[in-house]
Amino acid sequence: MQRTWADRAAEHEGRLRQTPRRTSSAPAASLLALQRTAGNGAVARLLARQRAGGAAATAAPPTPDFLVRDVDRAITETISHAPAAFSQWNGTFSWRSKWRLRLDLRAEVGQLQVIVRFKTDASATVRAAWERAILAKWSNKFAFCVKREAPIEVSPGVFDRYEEMYPIRIVIAWVDNASDAHYVIRANAPGATEGGRAGQGGTTSMVGWGTADTEDITHEFGHMLGCPEEYFTTNGINFVRPGGQGFRDPGAGVMNNPAGRALARNFEVICQEAATLRGVPRARTEIAPWR
Numbered sequence: 430m431q432r433t434w435a436d437r438a439a440e441h442e443g444r445l446r447q448t449p450r451r452t453s454s455a456p457a458a459s460l461l462a463l464q465r466t467a468g469n470g471a472v473a474r475l476l477a478r479q480r481a482g483g484a485a486a487t488a489a490p491p492t493p494d495f496l497v498r499d500v501d502r503a504i505t506e507t508i509s510h511a512p513a514a515f516s517q518w519n520g521t522f523s524w525r526s527k528w529r530l531r532l533d534l535r536a537e538v539g540q541l542q543v544i545v546r547f548k549t550d551a552s553a554t555v556r557a558a559w560e561r562a563i564l565a566k567w568s569n570k571f572a573f574c575v576k577r578e579a580p581i582e583v584s585p586g587v588f589d590r591y592e593e594m595y596p597i598r599i600v601i602a603w604v605d606n607a608s609d610a611h612y613v614i615r616a617n618a619p620g621a622t623e624g625g626r627a628g629q630g631g632t633t634s635m636v637g638w639g640t641a642d643t644e645d646i647t648h649e650f651g652h653m654l655g656c657p658e659e660y661f662t663t664n665g666i667n668f669v670r671p672g673g674q675g676f677r678d679p680g681a682g683v684m685n686n687p688a689g690r691a692l693a694r695n696f697e698v699i700c701q702e703a704a705t706l707r708g709v710p711r712a713r714t715e716i717a718p719w720r
C-alpha cells in the first residue's frame with residue numbers, strides 16, 4: 430500500500446514537472462473561481478507571474494504531494510448549569526480524539542482528508558447507512574484555509590483573503606482488525622441503554638451506535654473529531670438559546686442537536702492539527718464555508 434502510494438506520488442511529480450506552465454494571464458476577478466476549480470497551486474503560480482511582470486515564473490522546488498499526521502489527543506469537557514431535572518448531565522468528561530489527517534497539496538485536487546478507521550460487527554447495510562449520514566453532515570462543508578499576509582482586492586470591494594483552501598473531506602475506513610481501528614464501534618439494537626442513557630435507534634455513547642440510528646451517531650462522530658458538547662453551559666460557554674432547553678434545541682448545531690448542522694467551530698481541533706501539519710501558525714488559518 431505504502432509502495433503503491435509512493436509510486437503514484439513519484440509518477441505524479443514527474444508529470445507535474447513535464448506539464449508546461451501556462452503563460453497567459455487571467456483577469457484578477459477570476460482568482461477566486463480559479464482557486465475553487467484549478468486549486469491553490471494554480472493561483473500561487475498566477476500571482477507569482479503577475480508579480481514578476483508577466484515573465485515566466487522560475488520552477489518552484491519540488492514539494493511533496495501529501496502530508497500526513499496521526500492525531501491522538503485528550504479532549505475534556507465540563508458541563509454545568511444543567512437544571513435540576515438534568516443535573517446528572519453536569520460533570521467533567523474525557524475521551525480521546527483519534528484520526529489521520531492527509532493534506533493533499535496537488536493543485537488540481539487539493540483537499541484535507543480526515544480519515545477515521547472503524548471496526549464494527551454491524552452489517553454492511555448498517556455500516557453504509559452510518560457512513561452516508563456522517564459524510565452528509567461533516568464532509569465537504571468547510572475548508573481549511575491559509576490566510577494571505579494581506580488580502581488581495583480582486584475587484585472593487587471584493588477581497589480574496591486566502592492563499593490556500595483545502596475542502597475538508599471525511600473518509601470512513603472500515604477495517605477488519607480492532608488493532609487497526611481508531612475506534613471499535615459496538616452495534617446496539619434499537620432500545621439499548623448504557624449507564625441509564627438511551628439515544629435514538631440504539632445509540633448510547635461515542636462508541637455505542639444504534640443499528641437503527643443515522644442521526645445521533647453524527648453527534649457522536651463530532652466527539653471523535655474533538656468537539657465538546659454544546660449543552661447547557663459547556664467549558665464555561667452558555668449554549669442555551671432564547672426559549673431553548675439547552676439540548677436538542679431546534680436550529681442549534683449538531684453538538685447541541687444531533688439533527689442540526691455541523692458548524693465552523695466544530696472543526697477547531699482539525700484546524701489546529703492541520704495548521705501544524707501545514708507548518709503555519711493557527712492564527713494564519715481559518716475554517717471557511719466551502720459550499
Ligand SMILES: [Zn+2]
Nearest residue numbers: 648649652658
Ligand atoms: Zn455528546
